[in-house]
Amino acid sequence: MAKKLIHPSDPSPFALLPETEAAVHMAGITKVYGAGDGEVRALNGVNFTVHAHEYCAIMGPSGSGKSTLMNMIGCLDRPTDGIYELDGINVASLGEPDLATVRNRKIGFVFQQFHLLPHANAVENVMLPMIYAGVPAAERRDRAVAALTRVGLANRLNNRPNQLSGGQQQRVAIARAIVNQPVILLADEPTGALDSHTTEEVLELFAELNASGITIIIVTHEADVAARTQRTIWMRDGEVVEDGPSAPLRSHHHLP
Ligand code: ADP
Numbered sequence: 001m002a003k004k005l006i007h008p009s010d011p012s013p014f015a016l017l018p019e020t021e022a023a024v025h026m027a028g029i030t031k032v033y034g035a036g037d038g039e040v041r042a043l044n045g046v047n048f049t050v051h052a053h054e055y056c057a058i059m060g061p062s063g064s065g066k067s068t069l070m071n072m073i074g075c076l077d078r079p080t081d082g083i084y085e086l087d088g089i090n091v092a093s094l095g096e097p098d099l100a101t102v103r104n105r106k107i108g109f110v111f112q113q114f115h116l117l118p119h120a121n122a123v124e125n126v127m128l129p130m131i132y133a134g135v136p137a138a139e140r141r142d143r144a145v146a147a148l149t150r151v152g153l154a155n156r157l158n159n160r161p162n163q164l165s166g167g168q169q170q171r172v173a174i175a176r177a178i179v180n181q182p183v184i185l186l187a188d189e190p191t192g193a194l195d196s197h198t199t200e201e202v203l204e205l206f207a208e209l210n211a212s213g214i215t216i217i218i219v220t221h222e223a224d225v226a227a228r229t230q231r232t233i234w235m236r237d238g239e240v241v242e243d244g245p246s247a248p249l250r251s252h253h254h255l256p
């Protein structure tokens with residue numbers, strides 16, 4: 001079994017929950033799919049805390065549990081066992097529809113494939129989470145326009161996804177993710193479908209959003225994406241095997 005290099009500030013799963021401003025606190029999180037011979041332990045006792053304003057990457061080989069962990073953090077699924085506190089709320093014990101409410105209010109999602117509504121324009125796509133959140137109709141458009149302006153798309157408000165480049169579509173998705181002012185922005189391979197120039201634009205935007213105070217967690221298999229974050233959590237076989245400062249990018253620009 002791999003030697004564990006756990007971040008020294010990580011709480012033991014047996015410690016009392018610290019009174020911190022943790023955005024995400026997980027202790028002993030386990031997720032088992034199936035039963036009997038078909039049982040898969042996708043997560044096996046995961047412990048970590050992400051504080052408000054942090055910018056983290058989650059890395060690890062295929063099948064190591066990254067997407068399962070994202071689903072837990074994002075309240076898309078519930079753990080089999082363990083403690084999960086999101087912004088101080090014990091979400092492991094919530095049922096639907098409370099889970100759906102927490103998800104809508106506290107999490108912003110960005111996916112590799114954007115997942116925009118094809119027949120809705122940029123403003124309408126960004127307004128959608130506010131409808132679920134019960135934001136008054138008169139406010140929705142103003143807030144959507146403000147979010148799109150923030151991601152640099154003030155001049156593309158009425159374009160549908162097929163009238164936008166991949167990078168622009170991802171920026172619409174980021175505007176949609178931040179418009180409800182979530183506790184965390186969760187991004188699963190957000191640059192996986194983008195070329196290197198557009199990847200750079202999206203990473204600049206994430207850096208700006210983080211600098212303005214948004215907590216961000218990115219799942220990525222790209223070392224140069226992880227290098228832009230402050231902290232990298234490495235997964236293997238459903239466990240955190242390393243957790244610490246992100247490795248800096250070894251850029252060829254700096255070679256002699
Ligand atoms: P990663 O995103 O790191 O590739 P996943 O979280 O998707 O890993 O998967 C972790 C493990 O859990 C894998 O062995 C995968 O086959 C298994 N797994 C994921 N989702 C399910 C599911 N819905 N049912 C059964 N097994 C699953």
Ligand code: MG
Pocket residue numbers: 066067068
């Ligand atoms: Mg995955």
